[in-house]
Amino acid sequence: MNLYSLTLHEIRDKMRNGEISSKEVLDSVYKRIEEVEDKIGAYLTLTKDYAYEVAESIDRRRLKGEELGDLAGIPVAVKDNISTKGIKTTCASKMLENYVPPFDAHVIEKLKDAGAIIIGKTNLDEFAMGHSTENSAFKITKNPWDLERVPGGSSGGSAAAVAADEAYFSLGSDTGGSIRQPAAMCGIVGFKPTYGAVSRYGLVAFASSFDQIGPFAKDVEDCAIILNYLYGHDERDSTSLPAEYEDFKAALNKDIKGMKIGLPKEYFAEGIDPEIKDLVLNGVKVLENLGAHVEEISLPHTKYAVPVYYIITSAEAFSNLARFDGVRYGYRTKEYKDLEELYVNSRSEGFGKEVKFRILLGTYSLTSENYDYYHKRALKVRRLIRQEFDEAFNKYDVLISPSYPIVATKFGEQSENVSIAYMSDICTVPINIAGIPAMSIPCGFSKGLPVGMQIMSKAMGEAAIIKVAHAFERNTDYNKKKPSL
């Protein structure tokens, strides 16, 4: 058994009882990276020197008899749109190719305080805009289950790193499915928290009212452990919820007898791969056999979610990305006569195609003649979608759906077919629109490729998701399957 293939909680226990040191764990994971990274391409930056420094200090503290938390000495990979002090944070964009943040994101401060070891920064679709990580300005990342296919996106590097055992866990960001979709495609657990539960301070903003940072994990127990460290109020994010959070580990190993599960029929409709539908329904059967009550329900506003998502997020991106002007930091063009040309040339040369596309969508929907038709109506429909979820959660503890309508696509397939890329968001974007939490958990394989089941709950209903997911995992073994690399 290689150390790198263990879970976070297994490695934590081995370090706690003195079987292995943090340095040995790090040796194992960097050796694994050396072996498979050429094939996968999950990382944009490796931080080896820094990582060994931290590992040695953790080992020293442990030797002194200090009691350390769950994450002490655990190697973690971080999506490259989360600011890390002194470590390049590129957003996979030429615009930020050489940008080194002078500060840590809130979640990075928390991970460092907990003794987790940042081993590298992972690839993504430029500024987190995309579904396949193919929009990275620097490289593509391959799906560990099939090297001819995408890992999903936008957090494709973070998902592939965990699936290929190149990290024990990782951080991603989820604006419309960017954690859950790649988690599904790579066969691991991915979690999108309640909006406001995890501070966005230091996350390079794409769409501020949708973005949330969350984890990729090897199993549900690991996920619960990580959430404990990410959640919490932060005064530097004005949308951070001033709330206290329970210990999510308390939701593990619970009986789900009597829990109410709703299956929104719109998430199982036309456009969902029939094999995926069957695998998710088989998963639901497992839960039913454990005593959960299952009912089909209807969320009729689901069909409006994709336009709501693209209109509002593009408008927010238009505004957020206005800061990249070639003046204070980031890419500056070599060719300019005056300030106007400095702006235009820096932005045109620094941003990639998809980012420009989203900026243009946002520009269009925000002009005074289009605002009411597009933006204002989308803001209204967002409220209706949230209300519909609120009503459903008055009756049901969790809702279950496929995480994504299709399995991992081949390279190039999504850019050739607009409707595959955009319309496939139907299962993931409503969750961000409503600001609720959701997990993707492996529930089987279709043609050898992993499939994810999405479990959603009301805002702050994380414990119910963990309860159901952990019950599912204890009674299945999909999370134990590994790609052969």
Next chain:
Amino acid sequence: MVEKNELLKMASIAKLKMTEEEAETIVKKFNVVLGTASLFNELDLEDVEPSYNINSVTNVMREDIPKESFEREIMLANAPEKLYGCIKVSKIIE
């Protein structure tokens, strides 16, 4: 339907360069994505309040207490061009 010329106008508002050919290649995708907004026509939105944020708490302000910020050198470390401890830009006044 959005026309190619409108796209070019949007690009200039967003301070992006775009050739006619580039506009040509994305105008179809642009219309596919924006076209889905016509679905909203089925809904009666007259009395629905727009949602500017999604959780009940917005703009949670911290106490306004002054504190140390970054040193000048740290702030300037990422500036693409520097001069005399400042960020260098083109002359904007004739």
